[in-house]
Amino acid sequence: MQPFRAIAVFYHVARLNSITGAAAQLNVTPSAVSQQLKALEEQIGTSLITRKGRNVGLTEAGERYFEMISDKVDGIIQATALMQGRQQQATLVIRATPTIASKWLLPRLARFLELMPDAHLRIDGSNEPVDFTRDNVDLEIRHGLGGWPGLYIEPLTEERFIPVCAPALAAQGTLEVRQLLDMPRIRSAKAQVQWSAWSEAQGLGPAPEARLSFDRSHMAIDAAVLGYGVALESELMVEAELATGRLVVPVARTPLLQVATQWLVCPRSNLRRHRVTRLIKWLRAEAEDWRRTSPANTIDFLK
Incomplete structure (x- = not known):
């Protein structure tokens, strides 16, 4: 023995x-x-x-x-x-940025708990990348552009970046591009797509500097809901706000700025664990369902 x-x-x-x-x-x-x-x-x-x-x-x-x-x-x-x-020490641990955790993952957790009724789950909301040799984390939803050697990485989905604001600031589809750039704008400092890329895609050159800047996307989104300005955000993050009408897209057409910024990341050895592979499979299914039902699907994108 x-x-x-x-x-x-x-x-x-x-x-x-x-x-x-x-x-x-x-x-x-x-x-x-x-x-x-x-x-x-x-x-x-x-x-x-x-x-x-x-x-x-x-x-x-x-x-x-x-x-x-x-x-x-x-x-x-x-x-x-x-x-x-x-019992808390026998949990499945996921790390994700506070924005993706609160804006996209949290509203979907009921379906995961139904799928795995015996699972104990802990969401570790942090912007710090996991050190898998030290941190007790099973799977990370990591923000960035990929390319982390030595780890299993898989894009969660591709996101489109869109301008959004409170309807009291501007109604859906009522502004011209130049009018929008003259409005107060909000910047997410760590976003992979910035206002300069949106402006240049319209053939207008660099955009004027945004008046408000946040280092967390969820703060920029909340500021937009409060009417402080127009934010350029991922459709993944503003799903609920678009669906409820708290945010709208104030221009009739917007450039197609599409990129994968959220990745499933873990050591390859973690893929040998049944509960981790079930979690990944569930996240894939949720991402596919989100892509089919995203409120941004109704937007007229310039390609």
Whole structure:
């Protein structure tokens, strides 16, 4: 019978692809982790881990072994946490920016909880990218343009960036382009599409500087709802405000500025875990449904 301690150490190393990360989670030294791995390999009779400098990977045998034990070890960890009255430690953890978490993910969570009634979910709202060797996060919805080496990345969906304002400021489709640029405008500092790109797509050159600027998109959206100006935002983020009429698109036609800025990100080893793959599959389905029903589908885009 194999000692569970060594098996649990291997499980954490394989999940994080890191000896130091596993050591931090288990509150032991990296050398203790290495000793447990060596003992397990000797007892099984084959190598499970490959090492290249600081990088750690699984051998073919290690991949097979992890597939066989991961669900069982995960279940033991969850059961132990429940018996100790620490159910929150057996949760599925998602990190997302505060805007995508509150504006897009939160309204859809009821369907996920219905799909996985036994799941315990924690949403970690942060703009800081996950360090998967250190942070206890299963999946991240990361904002950016992709290209993070060493991780599994998948675009959530492509978004169109559109000008929006409160209907009291300007009615739907009533403004000319130059009129809009003369209005007070709101800037999301970290948005992947800025007012200059929208103005240049209209053949007007750089746009005048926006009077209000926010480093969080949800703050820019709330400011637009309050009538402080026109914001250039992703249709993904203003879905609810467009659907309820709290925001409108004040120009009759707008350039098609389309880009993927939200990505599903995790270590490839996490894809071996059933609950993570179910979460990804659900997010794909929600993104496809959103694309079919987006309120922005009625907008006349200039291509």
